Amino acid sequence: MNLTIYTGNVYEPYATSHFKAHSLLATGAIVNGLVRIVSYPLLAKLASYFGRPQSFAGAAICMAIGNTMYAGCSNVDTFLAGGIFDVFGDTWWNIIQQILVADIPILVNRGIIFTLPESLSAIPTLYGGTYLGEHMLLHSSWRWGYGMWATILPISFMHGAEPGVVGKIKHVATQLGLIGALLLIGGLAMTLLPMTIAGKNNTDRWSRPSSIVLIIVGVLTFIAFLVWDGRFASNPIIPYRNICERNVIVACASCIVIAMADSIYRPFLSSFLQVAGHYSPGAATRVDNAQRVAYNIGALVAGLSLKLAKNTKPFIMLGVVLIILACGLPIYLTNISGTHIASEAAFITSKSSSRPSSKTSNGAIWNSVLPRKLNSYFGKEEGGKIFGSIVARANEAGTADRNAVDECYHETQQTLTIGSVCVSGLLLVIFYLIRNVKLGAEDEKRAAQADKELAWAIKHREDQEDAPVELESGRR
Structure with a gap:
């Protein structure tokens, strides 16, 4: 997983520059950040519903889909959409690791166990991944750099994926809190994205009514999320009782x-x-x-x-x-x-x-x-x-x-x-x-x-x- 991330960091500026949209790095990062915010509580519930081995396999599949979209994209919109799947898979992988660490009952040992797997692999994968990414740019292309992971990731986790029966759509939607998740990601996206996109083509973008309207609607949508999640959701995204x-x-x-x-x-x-x-x-x-x-x-x-x-x-x-x-x-x-x-x-x-x-x-x-x-x-x-x-x-x-x-x-x-x-x-x-x-x-x-x-x-x-x-x- 770390090799995938570090090689991708090498390709990203060149992929966006290929579409003459290097400045959209920040916009893509905002979209990815919104996905992370919403996906953490949802993925924790998915891990409880489907099981941890299936969740590890699901994370690998999501990242493979994202890298496939990176490799085959014909415009920057598809590239940014691939980032959503990639971040979703990476977040799924991280949340399962945190759930496994949370099972350790002794608090003084959690700090060590939480950091040990990542600490042992951080330096080798950083240098190995960046050298691999740089050589792919020099001798091939960023598309092949992304595309190779579309094959490697599913194969490496194929042993952990077991077939299972999916419950009813209504039951799953209720358990995962999909209504609240949609309100949250919609509110944050409409509030934050106009602030970044303004100035991409010209610095007078704030004079356009659409930018102001998006922010207003985004704030109202976020307020609607707080009301829904606090008063009506049977499985709220924010555990209000625990954050007091x-x-x-x-x-x-x-x-x-x-x-x-x-x-x-x-x-x-x-x-x-x-x-x-x-x-x-x-x-x-x-x-x-x-x-x-x-x-x-x-x-x-x-x-x-x-x-x-x-x-x-x-x-x-x-x-x-x-x-x-x-x-x-x-x-x-x-x-x-x-x-x-x-x-x-x-x-x-x-x-x-x-x-x-x-x-x-x-x-x-x-x-x-x-x-x-x-x-x-x-x-x-x-x-x-x-x-x-x-x-x-x-x-x-x-x-x-x-x-x-x-x-x-x-x-x-x-x-x-x-x-x-x-x-x-x-x-x-x-x-x-x-x-x-x-x-x-x-x-x-x-x-x-x-x-x-x-x-x-x-x-x-x-x-x-x-x-x-x-x-x-x-x-x-």
């Missing part, structure tokens, strides 16, 4: 802030490194994905440390400091020209944040700032060509035109990093609202509660066995 605990609310808020800070900076980082940093596709993807390697290694260290320290708040504070530091350092690093940008790889690894769930701010800034800067250097027609493809201005490094393109990318990416560090500063406020959880004491409390329930069950059974028997009826 203070730490749960604060944790959700911190995930939103981290996702926003990450989404402002990272979607076009690979393109920035290739254009302004003069990196090869594979090297740029390795730098971009250094965060994921750092996440896995850092999570493994944190899991081991939590097992020994058994207190959560010190590690949360350390994570907040690293995130703010990693968001702030690129403000300086993106202002360095030429190969000195290689220093960024050493610092971006400290940024261990969650996978972005929304790229709205990034797309809005990128699609507004970069076109204006390119147009000021090259004119509207030539600037539009450069904006639509990272290979449209393949001039030799050091020439006046290439330096102008590099400067436009530098200034735009620096604007994004400033926004990222401003958002990440909110984590300092959130940190003071988190209550420290002593994992050892919590495990002892749960064990004592389990012992009480077991003792009650044994006593109840003994009382039933000692009850007098009515001879006529045979009842106790």
Whole structure:
């Protein structure tokens, strides 16, 4: 699965540039993020309904369908649609892993078990995947790079797929909460997509009534989702009773802030490194994905440390400091020209944040700032060509035109990093609202509660066995 992701990261900028729609990377990321948001609760219910082996096989099939659409797409719309299946499969795979980890009863061991599989495979698959992707670009094409996984994935998981009987459509729809899911994805899509698409062709898109109407309808649809999910849904997507605990609310808020800070900076980082940093596709993807390697290694260290320290708040504070530091350092690093940008790889690894769930701010800034800067250097027609493809201005490094393109990318990416560090500063406020959880004491409390329930069950059974028997009826 990781090899599929890392090779795909190499191909993505070139696939969108093939259709003269490189700026749609942010739009595609928003659509994929919306699919992730909605699919997590749905896929957890599917895993309970169909079983875990079938869910692993289903994840592989969904990713294979997505890669098939990537390989055979004739326009950017089909390419973005393939991303929906790909993300759905990847999310399904991840949620099953989390469900398996949640079965571990001892809290102090969950951190280690949760990160161990990913940590062991992160570095080999990162380098293997990016080198494989780069060689596919050099010796074949991005279409074959995607297409090979359409065959590999189903075959590799074929042993886990067993035939089963699907229940009635109404029952499945009720159990999965499909009405709420449709309202949620519709509300978020109509609210967030216009913010990113505005500026794709021109920065005056907000003057069009359709953009404003979509946002208004999107907000109303999202409100309808909250009403439906909170009052009418028999199986709500949001477990309202479970999120009333203070730490749960604060944790959700911190995930939103981290996702926003990450989404402002990272979607076009690979393109920035290739254009302004003069990196090869594979090297740029390795730098971009250094965060994921750092996440896995850092999570493994944190899991081991939590097992020994058994207190959560010190590690949360350390994570907040690293995130703010990693968001702030690129403000300086993106202002360095030429190969000195290689220093960024050493610092971006400290940024261990969650996978972005929304790229709205990034797309809005990128699609507004970069076109204006390119147009000021090259004119509207030539600037539009450069904006639509990272290979449209393949001039030799050091020439006046290439330096102008590099400067436009530098200034735009620096604007994004400033926004990222401003958002990440909110984590300092959130940190003071988190209550420290002593994992050892919590495990002892749960064990004592389990012992009480077991003792009650044994006593109840003994009382039933000692009850007098009515001879006529045979009842106790």
